[in-house]
Amino acid sequence: MSQSPPVAAYELTPSGKPKPDRRAVKKAAWAGLIGTTLEQYDFVIYGTASALVFSQLFFPNVSPAAGLIGSFAAYAIGFLARPLGGLFFSKYGDRLGRKWVLVATLSLMGGATFLIGLLPTFEQVGVFAPLLLVLLRFFQGFGAGAEQSGGATLLTETAPTGQRGRFSSLVMVGAALGTALGAVVWILVQMLPEEQVLSWGWRVVFMSSIVVSVAALIIRRRLNESPVFEEVKASQERPVAPVKEVFQSGKLGVGRIILMNFGVSTQSYTIQVYMASYLITIVGTDPKFVPQVLLIGSICGAFAAFFFGTLSDRIGRRRLYSLITGALVLFPAPAFLLLTTGSPVAIILVICIGFILACQGVVGVQMSYFPELFGSRYRYAGVTLGREFSSIIGGGVAPLIATALVTAFSGSWIPVAVYMSVTMIVSLITVRLSPETLNRDLTLEANAARGDSLPTLEEAAVLGATQGIPTIKTGANQL
Numbered sequence: 001m002s003q004s005p006p007v008a009a010y011e012l013t014p015s016g017k018p019k020p021d022r023r024a025v026k027k028a029a030w031a032g033l034i035g036t037t038l039e040q041y042d043f044v045i046y047g048t049a050s051a052l053v054f055s056q057l058f059f060p061n062v063s064p065a066a067g068l069i070g071s072f073a074a075y076a077i078g079f080l081a082r083p084l085g086g087l088f089f090s091k092y093g094d095r096l097g098r099k100w101v102l103v104a105t106l107s108l109m110g111g112a113t114f115l116i117g118l119l120p121t122f123e124q125v126g127v128f129a130p131l132l133l134v135l136l137r138f139f140q141g142f143g144a145g146a147e148q149s150g151g152a153t154l155l156t157e158t159a160p161t162g163q164r165g166r167f168s169s170l171v172m173v174g175a176a177l178g179t180a181l182g183a184v185v186w187i188l189v190q191m192l193p194e195e196q197v198l199s200w201g202w203r204v205v206f207m208s209s210i211v212v213s214v215a216a217l218i219i220r221r222r223l224n225e226s227p228v229f230e231e232v233k234a235s236q237e238r239p240v241a242p243v244k245e246v247f248q249s250g251k252l253g254v255g256r257i258i259l260m261n262f263g264v265s266t267q268s269y270t271i272q273v274y275m276a277s278y279l280i281t282i283v284g285t286d287p288k289f290v291p292q293v294l295l296i297g298s299i300c301g302a303f304a305a306f307f308f309g310t311l312s313d314r315i316g317r318r319r320l321y322s323l324i325t326g327a328l329v330l331f332p333a334p335a336f337l338l339l340t341t342g343s344p345v346a347i348i349l350v351i352c353i354g355f356i357l358a359c360q361g362v363v364g365v366q367m368s369y370f371p372e373l374f375g376s377r378y379r380y381a382g383v384t385l386g387r388e389f390s391s392i393i394g395g396g397v398a399p400l401i402a403t404a405l406v407t408a409f410s411g412s413w414i415p416v417a418v419y420m421s422v423t424m425i426v427s428l429i430t431v432r433l434s435p436e437t438l439n440r441d442l443t444l445e446a447n448a449a450r451g452d453s454l455p456t457l458e459e460a461a462v463l464g465a466t467q468g469i470p471t472i473k474t475g476a477n478q479l
Contacts, residue, residue, distance in 0.1 A: 025158050029167055033174035034216040035106055039147045040178025041212055042113040042140055043078070044294070045205050047273035047399070048186050050075045051280065052287055053202050057121045058130045065407050068277055072400040074134050075273070078141030079396020085145025086384040101380075102150045103217065108143030110213025112136045117206030148175070149370075149384040156371040157379075161439050162313060168367035169309020176302035176360050179272065181212070183295035190288045250382045253373045253447050256434050257386025258393075260321070260370075263424030264362050265394025267328055270420055271297075271354035274399040275339065282411055283342050297351040301360030309364040317369035318436045324362040325428040331357065332417035340413065372437035375445040382447075394423065 054074070055067030089101045116136050122129040151171040159167035185208055189201040246254060272294070279285035312320045335354065338346040355361075366387075374382040405415040437448045 025160070025167060029155065029170050033170045033177070034212075035102060036148055036151055036171045036174035037178040037181065038106065038110060038209065038212045038216050039144050040175040041182045042109055042178075042209055043144070044179045044182035044272065045185065045209070046078070046113075046116070046137070046140070047075060047269075048182065048276060048291065048294070049202055049205070050399075051273065051277040051290070052186075053198060054133070056198060057123075057202070058133050060122050064281070065403075068281070069400065069403055069407075070130070072273075072403055074130065074137055076396045076400050077134050078137045078144070079391045081138045081141030082145040082391050082396075083385065083388040085142035086149070086388040087145075088142070089145060089150075089384070102147070102154065105143045105145070105147045105150065106213065106216055109140055109147065110143075110209055110216075112139040112143060113206055113209040114213070116140075117203040117209075145384065145388050148367075149387050150380065152367040153371045153380050153383055156368050157442055164368040164372070164439075165312035165317070165365065166306070166310040168371070169305045169364035171367045172305035172309070172360050172364040173302045175363070176298045176305060176355070179298035179301070179355075179359075180295050183291040183298060186291040187288075187295065190291065245378045246381045246385060250374060250378060250447055253382050254386040254389075256373060256430060257370050257383065258390040259430035260427050260434065261366065261387055261390040262394045262430075263325065263328070263420075263427035264358060264366070265391055265396075266398045266423040267331070267354070267358040267420050268363065269395030270398045270402055270416070271351065271359055274402040274416075275351070275354075277399075277403065278406070278413070279339065279347065282406065282413075283340060285342065285347065289344065289347075293348055293351045296348055297355035297359070300352045301355035304356040305360040305364030307364075308361045309367065312365045312368065313438070316436050316438045317365055317372070318431060318434060321362060321365050321369060321431045322428065324357055324365070325424055325431060328358055328362070329421050329424045329428060332420040333414075336413035336417050369437060372440045372442070373434075373448045375447050376443055377445050379442075 050071040051068075054071040055064065058074070059067040059070035085105070089105060113136075116133065119132050119136070120129055125132075148171060151174075152168050155168040155171060156164050182205075185205050189197055189205055192201045276290045276294070279290060280287050308320060308324070331353065335350045338350050370383045370386065371379055401419065402416045405419065406413065409415050435448045440448060
């Protein structure tokens with residue numbers, strides 16, 4: 001049966017450059033930004049609660065160190081659930097569309113966070129309290145499993161060529177805003193007396209997520225589907241089993257993402273979550289100072305995500321990713337040396353640099369780099385599985401491993417710094433072995449395989465004939 005060729009995602013200008021649908025790009029930008037704001041808000045308030053109050057509320061009958069490990073173990077459950085959510089939702093993202101999944105994941109994530117605020121404590125129901133906490137944390141992670149990847153894929157596919165890094169970085173701007181919002185809420189709650197924080201103040205933090213959830217849901221329901229997905233849909237080329245196809249044909253891309261994100265995820269969540277408890281338990285910092293530092297760091301991170309995402313459109317994803325991960329290999333040891341001084345200025349400096357480089361900056365580059373590594377048939381599934389499996393071995397267990405290392409080595413930060421640097425070396429080596437993808441044609445089914453940002457004339461002709469896509473002149477290349 002013959003198939004009609006896909007329609008162009010964008011009208012072309014006289015110079016041959018894509019003319020974006022600005023309204024669609026704007027909607028996608030807001031949807032990605034607001035949705036990731038909620039996701040990061042949920043994870044930040046949970047991570048901060050793990051460092052500040054959960055050990056007392058849900059693990060009270062153990063030593064402080066064991067209670068903290070128990071809190072971070074429950075925290076890690078959310079990351080273990082993320083690949084499962086990614087497996088479940090990504091197959092629908094490549095079959096039914098990006099919009100459908102982003103609405104579903106948002107509802108599940110926001111609902112689970114709200115219900116955490118209604119949980120009984122250990123004092124009220126005993127062992128059922130931590131079990132219920134772990135269950136809701138699982139659903140929170142299950143919903144988040146396809147969230148950032150979905151937003152990144154949608155924006156990368158919607159943005160015009162030459163501006164994908166800029167627009168897709170807004171996903172991480174949203175993440176930074178979520179961190180800032182979570183820090184502000186904790187700052188306000190910590191103004192209460194400690195007994196009120198432990199009795200009802202922490203509940204307000206989690207129940208407040210419903211406001212962000214409703215706002216994000218309204219925006220996402222009005223969202224347009226990505227033009228690349230519409231082309232694939234029109235050509236009837238959507239995969240029946242995208243996850244199966246990823247494991248058959250996209251293993252290299254998934255492996256690249258897992259290792260490229262391994263060190264980044266480890267450092268990001270060590271900075272955002274573990275360093276809060278390190279400052280309080282080891283350095284002796286006032287607990288009320290920690291959310292204030294996170295607020296400053298997240299504001300810096302928001303600007304960094306957009307800056308680095310935009311910069312990657314000019315100098316390339318691979319080069320910029322390499323520069324940032326190289327700097328992060330050297331970051332941990334000086335960071336801990338400054339933290340242990342207890343100086344507020346030194347602490348702010350460390351957290352800000354951490355947010356600028358690890359938490360938001362390099363991840364801002366990921367938002368366009370990772371989708372560009374995959375062809376059109378299973379892009380959503382490939383990005384989601386790569387990022388979420390890396391979250392298990394990276395950020396999900398990083399606070400737990402860091403806490404265990406400091407406990408085992410009598411409060412020394414050196415093993416944690418070595419752990420952070422080694423994981424980042426893995427990411428640096430992987431990106432050096434990966435291709436450049438800048439301005440790659442996203443309608444192609446083939447995965448990125450080598451260093452050319454655009455296919456050559458011969459490659460474009462072969463790929464276009466294979467997929468039924470007519471050759472269009474764009475000046476230097478023909479696509």
